[in-house]
Amino acid sequence: MEEKCLCEPSEILIFPCSGGSNVGQIANQAGVKLTQEGTGRLFCLAGIGGHVSxxxxxxxxxxxxxxxxxxxxxxxxxxxxxxxxxxxxxxxVMELGIEKNHDFNLNQADVQKVVNLLTSRIAERRGS
Incomplete structure (x- = not known):
């Protein structure tokens, strides 16, 4: 099997954790939402860890x-x-006051906290 990435480069690359807890999944969902909103592009953290060229x-x-x-x-x-x-x-995510647990019924307000923070920081960085 050929080792080929279908990811195209983007100006803003988003690498979320997708760990086995609520906060890992909140991180992942925030990355998805930032991508859906056009803030950046979700990228594959596992591919980086696996050194996929x-x-x-x-x-x-x-x-x-x-x-x-x-x-x-x-x-x-x-x-x-x-x-x-x-x-x-x-x-x-935990630095935003969200406690780590194994309840995967995610609070969308928690996801939005992460999205709002990063949207603001990225806008500042871009001078918008």
Whole structure:
């Protein structure tokens, strides 16, 4: 099987955690929502961790790298840094006062908190 990435480079790349807790899934849902709203493009953190060449090259072409972690374990941040990438915007969901648990009936207001924070930060960075 050919190792080929179907991801096209984008100006703003979003790498959320998708860990096995509510906060990991909130991070992931925030990344999805930011993509749906046109703020940036959701990218594959696992591909970076797996050193998939096409994903690495597409990430190198990005201008702003956003990492969203659910908790202080910081898997998204550590994976990107291990691959040699500088993170331009970073959010840890638990730092927003959201407690970690294993209830996957996510509170959409929690997802929106993350989205609002990153939308604001990215707009500032872009000078909008």
């Amino acid at each position: 096409g994903m690495i090259e597409s990430t190198k072409a990005g201008k702003i790298i956003v990492a969203i972690d659910g908790c202080p374990v910081a898997c998204a941040k550590k994976t990107l840094e291990h691959a040699g990438f500088h993170i331009d915007e970073y959010v840890e």
